[in-house]
Amino acid sequence: MLEARGLTKRYGGFLALDRVDFQVRRGEILGYLGPNGSGKSTTVNAVVGLIDPSAGSLSLDGKPMLDDPVEYKRRIGYVPEEPHLYTHLTATEYLMLVGRLRELPEQSLASRVAELLRLLLLWDSRYSTMASYSKGMRQRVLLAGALLHNPDLLVLDEPFSGLDVTAGLLFRTLLRLYVADNRMVLFSTHRFDMVEQLCSRVVILSAGRIVAEHDVSSLGDRQSPSLEEIFVRVTRQSDFTPLARQILEVVQSS
Amino acid sequence: MPSLLRLPRLSQSPRGRLTSHFFASLFDFGVLTPAGSDALTHWLLGAVGGLIAIGLGATRVYAGKYAALSGSHSPEPYRIAVLGDDLFLVGLPMLLVGLLTVLINQALFPDERDFRILGPLPIRRPLIFATKLTALFSFIGVVVAVLHIALSPLMLMTSIGRHSEHGVIDRLGAWLIASVTGCIFAVLVVAAMTGVVTLVLSRTRLHALTAISRSLLLAGLVVCLPFVFRLPNAGASMAGQAPWLIVVPPAWFVGLEHVLLDTSENWALRLAAVALAATAISAAIVAGVYVLLFQRFEHLLLRPPSASPFEFPRNPIGSSRRKDSSASESQACRGVSRFISATLRRSQLHQGVLLGLSACGVALALNRLVGVNWTFSPPAVQPDSFLLYISFWAPFAVMFVAGISMRAAIALPMNHRANWIFQLTEADATRGGEMRAVDRVVTLYTVGLPVAFALAVLWTVLPPTKAVIAVTLVALIGRVFVHGVLIDWRRIPFTCSYMPGKRMLVFTLVPGFAAFVLFISFSVLLVHTALKRPVYALIIATGLAALSLLLRRSRIAEWQQTPLMFDDELPDQPLQLGL
Numbered sequence: 001m002l003e004a005r006g007l008t009k010r011y012g013g014f015l016a017l018d019r020v021d022f023q024v025r026r027g028e029i030l031g032y033l034g035p036n037g038s039g040k041s042t043t044v045n046a047v048v049g050l051i052d053p054s055a056g057s058l059s060l061d062g063k064p065m066l067d068d069p070v071e072y073k074r075r076i077g078y079v080p081e082e083p084h085l086y087t088h089l090t091a092t093e094y095l096m097l098v099g100r101l102r103e104l105p106e107q108s109l110a111s112r113v114a115e116l117l118r119l120l121l122l123w124d125s126r127y128s129t130m131a132s133y134s135k136g137m138r139q140r141v142l143l144a145g146a147l148l149h150n151p152d153l154l155v156l157d158e159p160f161s162g163l164d165v166t167a168g169l170l171f172r173t174l175l176r177l178y179v180a181d182n183r184m185v186l187f188s189t190h191r192f193d194m195v196e197q198l199c200s201r202v203v204i205l206s207a208g209r210i211v212a213e214h215d216v217s218s219l220g221d222r223q224s225p226s227l228e229e230i231f232v233r234v235t236r237q238s239d240f241t242p243l244a245r246q247i248l249e250v251v252q253s254s
Numbered sequence: 255m256p257s258l259l260r261l262p263r264l265s266q267s268p269r270g271r272l273t274s275h276f277f278a279s280l281f282d283f284g285v286l287t288p289a290g291s292d293a294l295t296h297w298l299l300g301a302v303g304g305l306i307a308i309g310l311g312a313t314r315v316y317a318g319k320y321a322a323l324s325g326s327h328s329p330e331p332y333r334i335a336v337l338g339d340d341l342f343l344v345g346l347p348m349l350l351v352g353l354l355t356v357l358i359n360q361a362l363f364p365d366e367r368d369f370r371i372l373g374p375l376p377i378r379r380p381l382i383f384a385t386k387l388t389a390l391f392s393f394i395g396v397v398v399a400v401l402h403i404a405l406s407p408l409m410l411m412t413s414i415g416r417h418s419e420h421g422v423i424d425r426l427g428a429w430l431i432a433s434v435t436g437c438i439f440a441v442l443v444v445a446a447m448t449g450v451v452t453l454v455l456s457r458t459r460l461h462a463l464t465a466i467s468r469s470l471l472l473a474g475l476v477v478c479l480p481f482v483f484r485l486p487n488a489g490a491s492m493a494g495q496a497p498w499l500i501v502v503p504p505a506w507f508v509g510l511e512h513v514l515l516d517t518s519e520n521w522a523l524r525l526a527a528v529a530l531a532a533t534a535i536s537a538a539i540v541a542g543v544y545v546l547l548f549q550r551f552e553h554l555l556l557r558p559p560s561a562s563p564f565e566f567p568r569n570p571i572g573s574s575r576r577k578d579s580s581a582s583e584s585q586a587c588r589g590v591s592r593f594i595s596a597t598l599r600r601s602q603l604h605q606g607v608l609l610g611l612s613a614c615g616v617a618l619a620l621n622r623l624v625g626v627n628w629t630f631s632p633p634a635v636q637p638d639s640f641l642l643y644i645s646f647w648a649p650f651a652v653m654f655v656a657g658i659s660m661r662a663a664i665a666l667p668m669n670h671r672a673n674w675i676f677q678l679t680e681a682d683a684t685r686g687g688e689m690r691a692v693d694r695v696v697t698l699y700t701v702g703l704p705v706a707f708a709l710a711v712l713w714t715v716l717p718p719t720k721a722v723i724a725v726t727l728v729a730l731i732g733r734v735f736v737h738g739v740l741i742d743w744r745r746i747p748f749t750c751s752y753m754p755g756k757r758m759l760v761f762t763l764v765p766g767f768a769a770f771v772l773f774i775s776f777s778v779l780l781v782h783t784a785l786k787r788p789v790y791a792l793i794i795a796t797g798l799a800a801l802s803l804l805l806r807r808s809r810i811a812e813w814q815q816t817p818l819m820f821d822d823e824l825p826d827q828p829l830q831l832g833l
Contacts, residue, residue, distance in 0.1 A: 050677055070681040078678060084671040086593070088600045093592065100589025101679040101688075109585075129600070145675070 001025050002047070002153055002184055006056035009042050016042040018208040019056065024153065029175060029185040031195035031216065033227075034205035035235055040188045041081060043205070044157050047186060048078045060153065074102070077146030081157040081188075083138035087131040091122050091141045094130065098145040109148075116144040121167075135162030143171065153184045160194060172198055192227045202227065206235040268377060269385055276389035280358045302400050309404030316411035329417035338489025339412045340511060344433045345482045345504030347401040349475060352440035354397055356472045359448045359464075360602070362390065363547060383548055398437045402430060420515050432511035435533060436504065442536035444471065449543030469605040476613035480621030495521045506532065584687030586679075591691040594747050597668055604748070608663035612703065615655025619648035619707065628714070637715045643778065645715045649708035649728050650777045654770050657700040657739040664692070664747035673749040673820050680818055688746055689813040693806065695747075696739055701732035716785075723791050724781050730795055731777050733802035738773075740809060744819045753822040 002024040009017040017039045024030040034040045045051045047058060049069060058065040058072075065072045086094060092113060099109040117123045120140040130138060139162050146154060154175075160168055175198060179185055187199060195202050196216060204212040211234040216227070225233075316339075323332040355362070364386050372382055406426065412418075413425040420428075451464050482504075491499060492508065499505040509525020517523075583591075598604055626641045637645075667673075708728045712721045780798075784791040 048678060050674060070683070073678060073681075076678075078674075080674060082671070084669065084674060086597075086669055086672050088668065089593070089596055093596060097589045097593055098675055098679075100585040100592075101675065101684065103585045103684060106585065106588075 001061060003059050007046060007053050008055040009046060010054045016208055020210055022203050024184045024186050026182045026184055027179050028200045029179055029187050029198050031199035031202035032186060032188040033195060033202055033231060038205040039208040040205055041157065044155055044188050048076055048155050049073050075152040077151035077154045079142045079146045079156045079159045083135060083142055085130050085138055085141060088129055090126060090129055091117060092126050094141060095144055095148060099148050102149045104149060112148065120144055136164055136167055139163055140167060155186045157188045196227055204231060204234050269381060272385040273388045276386050277392060280361045280393055305400060306404045309407060313407040313411055316408050320411050320415045324415040324417060332415055332417035334489035334493050336412050337492040338486040340508045341485040341488055341492060341504050343405055343409055343429060344436050344507045345485050347433055348436040348440045348504055349478055349482050350401060351397060351437040352444055353475045355441045355444040356468060356475060359444060359468055362445050362448050363452055394441055398434060424515060428511045428514035431514055432507045435510060436507035439533045439536060442540050446536045446539035449540055453543055453546060465600055465602040465605050468602055469609040472606055473609040473613035476610060477617045480617050484624060586684035587687035587691045590688045590746060591694065594695045597748050601668055604663045604666060607666060608659050611659035611662060612656050615652045619651045623648055642715055645711050646778045646781050647774055648711055649704040650774045652707045653700060653704035653732055653735060654773055656703045657735060660696050660699050661739050665752060667750060667752050668748035670751050676746050676749050677820055682814060686810055686814040690810060692747060697736045700736050700739055701729055704732060705729050720785050723784060726795060727781050727784055730798035730802060734798060734805060737805040737809060744816050746818060750819050751822045
């Protein structure tokens with residue numbers, strides 16, 4: 001189980017995360033929702049170890065991250081929000097680099113990379129540098145890189161952006177099977193439909209604080225509000241009609 | 255883009271704005287921050303001022319030279335000097351314009367980025383092509399004008415002597431026409447090469463091959479610099495109609511200049527014909543490339559990447575064939591080695607910095623060697639001591655510059671935001687392996703290039719045994735020098751952000767020059783001493799080998815304990831101006 005306790009991050013005087021607590025249990029996909037600037041990416045960066053939290057702790061299966069950060073990172077796979085890749089490399093070269101940095105044995109790494117490229121429909125483009133890849137192809141490379149070392153926890157930051165329908169369906173099925181094997185997924189997204197289809201629980205973040213935590217299965221019930229309604233309510237989103245009208249007035253004025 | 259590089263507001267029309275946009279994009283190298291771009295602007299303006307100042311300063315030298323020549327009874331020395339200076343005054347602008355064109359070659363033709371950004375806007379394609387050409391011609395025109403303004407006082411000095419065969423105005427006019435044509439030829443040759451590569455190769459192949467061709471062209475032109483400065487000595491060859499001049503482009507345009515001055519010599523006519531034919535052919539190629547690009551832009555630039563293993567190994571997955579030889583290296587070391595080599599092979603910027611700067615070192619060394627009449631064959635007699643000294647000096651000059659070039663190249667970032675994968679996988683256990691890869695690449699280049707240079711030079715001036723000893727010492731000194739190159743280095747190459755102008759130029763140049771002089775003097779002294787007696791050679795070689803081993807161990811131990819750096823930092827201590 002991944003457990004965050006009192007996770008806090010300050011950038012100078014700005015409080016990006018304020019005593020955030022959540023858990024990702026084995027066998028579950030936890031949805032992590034929030035408007036822009038709510039602290040989602042800060043949380044994700046702290047969980048994967050790219051930034052140090054100002055206060056609070058993270059532990060994986062009861063072992064605090066700070067006791068052995070290298071072992072902690074070894075058990076995590078990460079797909080960032082933007083496909084930041086070394087686009088002058090081919091997908092093969094990039095995945096081999098990732099595997100080697102994770103010290104995977106050369107022989108099994110080579111065959112695993114080849115298989116992943118085939119299965120993720122990247123084999124035909126294996127000689128091309130990723131500069132010529134579409135966003136969806138880059139997302140697939142990132143997912144392959146995150147799964148390469150068979151991690152216990154997958155941290156996904158908007159992994160479906162740019163994917164076509166087929167690849168989206170494949171990813172969803174893959175994630176379901178992945179957690180069925182008693183693994184964990186932290187799924188940060190803006191998309192309510194994805195959370196409703198994939199996640200067992202959802203945590204909603206606003207202005208650096210957790211404002212709601214829900215069991216997604218109960219949302220299908222007719223008496224309970226939809227996830228979107230809950231989101232709008234807890235994050236205090238206003239009615240957007242006047243704003244939309246103003247925008248149209250600006251573009252329609254001569 | 256800095257405001258100083260924008261063209262003055264031509265108009266508010268799309269044509270004016272687009273020309274201004276293309277003009278500014280000539281300086282867009284993709285890695286400079288706004289502050290860096292601003293610094294570049296000021297540097298360019300300073301360079302223009304400096305160039306004019308140097309031109310005026312050199313006038314004094316030319317005045318003295320031609321006053322002396324005018325005083326001689328025979329007109330022949332004067333004529334030979336003028337021929338040599340004509341070669342120089344045509345060759346220098348050609349070379350500088352060629353170099354500049356190579357530097358901006360990413361902007362010579364409309365590319366995929368132009369298509370994607372400008373395509374959806376209500377702009378017609380002829381306008382895109384026309385404004386691109388206008389921006390290019392404006393820029394080249396300004397550069398050519400500045401160069402000729404800077405050099406015209408020198409041309410005047412060569413034209414006002416007692417023995418001058420032509421009037422000042424005639425000579426100035428002929429020189430301007432010939433030299434400007436030469437500059438246009440230089441631009442066209444670079445543009446033709448770039449254009450042909452653009453057309454012939456698919457996008458995937460294009461990237462690697464344009465990088466390599468541009469870097470080689472840049473390095474070749476930089477290496478030519480010392481030879482251009484020696485063109486004034488080639489007056490006698492020109493007067494004697496030496497056959498080798500037919501492959502020296504500045505000579506073609508000097509021929510053209512002489513034809514314009516009404517000469518009827520066959521030699522000049524032949525050179526002029528070559529000049530005009532070469533210019534016409536390169537112009538035709540460039541025009542053809544532009545026409546083809548104009549007609550089939552989408553087809554040529556937006557075609558899908560070829561699935562060809564052209565630039566990649568047949569077995570891109572792994573390195574099983576090399577597994578045995580590299581069994582001892584860690585996976586992290588292997589990964590970083592491949593990453594460095596792929597980046598240096600494919601990135602125009604990194605390759606340009608590495609090869610362009612290294613070529614400066616090679617040019618410097620060749621300049622000194624040519625100055626002492628070194629030839630690429632064993633001397634008939636025992637070489638004099640100064641030739642011997644310069645032969646020892648040259649490989650160390652190459653080594654020093656190669657070290658600096660390599661450090662500069664690997665310090666520049668590549669897709670800085672993609673470095674998260676290195677941050678995520680950083681660990682004490684793997685850091686040593688990763689940095690070993692850096693050590694290996696730097697050693698290979700900083701030692702390999704000067705050793706190759708030393709092999710080429712020293713076998714011509716030393717007996718074989720001594721040459722072997724000297725080359726071995728160059729390699730061992732290189733191993734020690736690598737420690738200096740990697741001092742305070744704690745980055746995976748290309749993964750750390752870059753902050754230009756962290757310290758004032760003078761604080762870099764002065765200690766750098768002092769280090770250059772000290773390093774070369776001490777290294778030459780070591781080689782010189784070692785060649786006196788075999789026992790000295792043995793002691794020095796053993797000492798250097800032990801020292802390099804010790805230094806390597808200490809830096810790897812230090813790297814294993816020090817976290818990597820992913821964001822460039824300002825120096826800890828503020829600079830003391832000492833006013």
